[in-house]
Amino acid sequence: MLIRRTLAFRIFLCVVSLHVLNINFAQTVIVNSAKNKTITFGNRKIKLTLDYNQKANVSALEVNGQKVIDGNAGIYSEVRTASTTYSSLHTNSSPALAVTENTVRVSNVSYGNNDLIISETWKFIIRDNDIKMDVERTFSKPALVEEVALPSFNFNNINTWEGAYQGYGGLAWFYLFNEKLCTYGVHTNSSRFWNSKTGNGLKVSVDAAGKQVAMKYSRTNDDHLKYAITVSDGEMIPRFDSGTNRKRFIRQRTDVWSAFNIAAGKTSQCVTLSYFDFNKEFDRGKFVGVNGEQVSSVLNTVARIGVIDAKHFGGNSWHTPYGPICLHEQYIAQMGLAINDNTYLQGYKECLDYYRDNAIKRDGRVWARWAYNNVDIMPGQVTDKGFYEAQWGFLMDSNPDLVTNVADLFDQTGDRAWVKTHQRSCEKALDWIINRDSDKDGLVEMMTDSYKEKRGSDWIDIIWAAYENAFVNAKLYHALTKWTIVERELGNTVKAQQYQDFAAKLKTSFNKSTTEGGFWDDEKKCYVHWLDKDKSVHGRNMVTPVNFMAIAYGICDDDARVKTILDDIETQMKKENLFFWPLTMSSYADGEGRETQYPFPSYENGDLFLSWGAVGVKAYADYKPELALKYVTNVMDRYAKDGLAYQRYGRKKQDGLGDDILSGNSLSVVGLYHAIYGINPLYNRFYLNPHITSQLAGTQLKYNYQGQKLLIDLDLKKYTVSNGRFKITSDKDFGFSSLGNQLFYFNGNTSAPSFIAKTGGELKVELKTWSADEMDWIQNTPGKKKSNITYTINQLAPNSFYTVTIDPKQRPVIKSNTRGSLTFDHLSSTTNQRITITKG
Known part of the structure; x- marks a missing residue:
């Protein structure tokens, strides 16, 4: 350092008279021309x-x-x-x-x-x-x-x-x-x-x-x-x-x-x-079977344009004339799953803090919207911060959607201290809407009793859904199932049980036929949009978000119904040669929507809104993933043509319409990540649940999860997650987590680890079998040195005997403890070893 400083000083002295200074040390370059003063x-x-x-x-x-x-x-x-x-x-x-x-x-x-x-x-x-x-x-x-x-x-x-x-x-x-x-x-x-x-x-x-x-x-x-x-x-x-x-x-x-x-x-x-x-920095990995450049581009651009400013996240672009934010959109946090940028997650945390403090009324009602101006407000229903009730009616899905977004963001960040600050506000929001179940049938009621009042109650705001609304109730079920988990993690088992019980009751009533007070239409073979207080049935026209949510959120677990709904929708899609699912497959009945929505198809009565892509992809991924993928690629093809810079697409010409650009146009690609690739970041584990087609086999994704860089390999019936030190491979869904020198494996979607492996070196594990009576896996510890591994196996029968066999040497029988766990140490080999645990 002394030599460099001395040399710099000598150079400076030599060049002063020449009015030119040149310094070049390591990566630092300085060239001064005193004559030109540059x-x-x-x-x-x-x-x-x-x-x-x-x-x-x-x-x-x-x-x-x-x-x-x-x-x-x-x-x-x-x-x-x-x-x-x-x-x-x-x-x-x-x-x-x-x-x-x-x-x-x-x-x-x-x-x-x-x-x-x-x-x-x-x-x-x-x-x-x-x-x-x-x-x-x-x-x-x-x-x-x-x-x-x-x-x-x-x-x-x-x-x-x-x-x-x-x-x-x-x-x-x-x-x-x-x-x-x-x-x-x-x-x-x-x-x-x-x-x-x-x-x-x-x-x-x-x-x-x-x-x-x-x-x-x-x-x-x-x-x-x-x-x-x-x-x-x-x-x-x-x-x-x-x-x-x-x-x-x-x-x-x-x-x-x-x-x-x-x-x-x-x-x-x-x-x-x-x-x-x-x-x-934004390398997402190797895409097979889809255009990876388009996938990345959609997530790098369209998915983010609903973020209007700090603390103002929504689905409508900052570019639109009045910049509305719909708090009645449950997928804003979910977009972060595929955007996969920590700045988005941290920014949305600050946004939800702002909503918690400014967008919830004292009684727990969540204001439905925010906008640049007041042109869309219900008279007198606006705050000094710009949150308001929409002129079209009390859009009730803002209550469950706020809770869903908080829960989804908690899953992605794992930040318990943060979600704790939202516990009371989310309980208020849920309790407010649960208390609207006046007849105690498990279905909450809207502010209006009849479509004749001409007031909306959900995201499809100029369709006059009233009283018991399947759209809102489906969202409420989703919020309850997610928030129940959060309540348990925060230690409130009483509240968790309350929400779990209400969700179960809601599900039972939702699935009843319309003649029994539920939403299933035995004649139309779909879930209807709503029931008026007089028990009249409305929205029998296969409203796709309602039916997709029923399937994707687990309300409908009747395989025959799932098949009927999805097959009927696909038949109509082929008939009309539509590139994406419309809001409705046929027209609402006269009077069920604003007059401007007729004749069909028009706007919310039949046009194509891409914002429902994630639930549509999810609904099809479990049934026929090749159909889910078909609509993802259709959307990406459309992106290549027009950038998806529209509010919606017309039903007749399938042309881009509306200047109210929606970031939700990216949600089919979000669905690709979530439902087809199976990317599910959860608060205590990375859960991988793929639905890979042969077209996608060989995909390798790079993914950021709670500060770790994961590499995810997706082949037919062979799925792998690695963080560079630990690696798990399985032929079915599983959860992965690591902390320090510990690897956690979660069988299926269990929330507690099925085994914990503790080692000072690297460890690769390939699961073969995992059941109550037998666990079987192959392990490998790369490197030249053997390393000691301590395995803790959980979820066993308490106080029961198990035999551990390691390639093919049998260990002494081990007894599980009262919690159903057992532990054993093993000095690994640098080659593959098979470990089998059997009961008895």
Whole structure:
């Protein structure tokens, strides 16, 4: 280190007179031209050129050899008041430059006039993997500012990057910036710009202690991408919409944020630029039988666009005119299963915390929606935060859906401390809707008694489902079965039993025929949508979400009914040659929906909404996985044609319709992961339950699970999960977990480990048989040294004798304890060994 510093100093002395400075140590490169007042510096992956001639401007930025910024207005500071724009592109004098071994310091960056002077010092610290830009800034006096970019980045083209992931897991997708001066503003302190074609990624993160950070993205009049960072004392408030100040995406202008006050005095912030290899970081593995590039692209883009901002996750895009969030959507957390990015999961945790604190009424009723403005509200039914009841009716599925999303997110993160903070609120939400079962038949009732009241009660909001609604009750059953598990994990066995009992009663009543007060239509051979209070039956037109949920959520476990429903739907699909399942297979009866829904097919009365893809895929995966896969590939083919940037598809022409873009258009691909590949991250184990067809055999997925990187191999009747140290292979579903030097195997979908193996080395296990009376597996311990393994076998008959045989030496008989467990030690071989345990 002493030699390097001495050499640097000598070089500096030698070149001062020549007005050129060249430093090249390890990965640090600094080339200064004092004559031109430009300096180029960086590391292997990021290189900047700074112009300090009567300005302070990064005029060029290279990322992995690609010049993404190149111009007179590159990276600079900018402040706009109502009358004047101040910018470091025009300083009051040339800034002063100082260079050391890995630091470039630019001081005396002063710009402004007699009304306001802004003084800055920029210090760039060049490190092997990133470049830090520390900024100290002083405002000469307080100022009311209209727009602030501290700093502003002006990328060469709107297509330089495909998108930018936000720190909370959302996405600014530049494909949707479909006209000049589109602007999108969000609250985040980091942004990951990426391009899948070049593979280049640039992360920009901001640290400003005690301050709030916001970012905005604009397509300029000359088709550049302008990215602006705003640091403020308080949270930035959107300027629009119609006095509600909630709109994040605007057109034909860039001032998405309201004006705010900046105090006089000194502030500081740090902006860090770092490179990442997008294709490596988001590598999902090897896809066989499907287009892996399309799968990845759908999950990298469409699946994220319902994240409007920090703490605002939903299914409708930030790009839509009024940006609604439907809290009555049960699949927002489920999308995280396939997105498989921890920033999405952590961001959604913060969102659900916000919903817990702001979107639940005192009595437990969950507000149904949030939006940019109030055009969709039921008069008087809105909060100051923008949560409201929809004008179409009380959409009751928001209560169970909030609970389902909390439970699903708990499964993916395993965060007990977090889910504990939601225990009381979820109980309130469930209890509120359970208490609406006034006749105690296990089916909860809506706010309306008859379709004649013309009020909706679920996601299909302009169909007048009333009283006992199968759509809502199916969602409630799903929420209860999931939350029962959470209650047990949190120690409330009384509440868990209460919810389990109600779910069982709901299931029994749901499956009764309509003549007995249930939802099964013996004539139509499907579950109906709802029953009015007068016992009249409605929605007999094979409403696909109702029937898919009944099957996918385990309400319908009658194989004959499952076959009838799914075969009838597929027959109609072939007849019409539809690429995706419509909301209904035939028309609602006259009067059951809004007048605009007729003649059939029209909108919610018969059009194709891709948001129900996951439950559809799940319903078919258990029955005929090849049909489930067929509709997944259909959706991906459509994505290749139009990007799925629509609300729905028309029934007649199968053309994209509606500007209310839905992230739910990705849910068929989510279903591919969840139901066909069998990816089920659970709170205490990774559960693999594939339904692999011959077309998909040989698929190998890379998956992030609770901080571990898993490799999942999927073949016909041979499934493997590995984390690099431990590996389990089986011909049927199983659970995998590891902690330190312990491997946990879960037989089937059991929630407690069937065996625990403790070893100091690596261990591979291939299960052959696992039953109450016999357990049989092959083990292998890679490496040159033998290692000791301690096996604990669980779920045995208590106080019973078992024989352990190891290749083929028989051990002394072992007796299980009172809990049905036994333990034995074994010094492994470096070759395959067969271990068999038999009762008796």
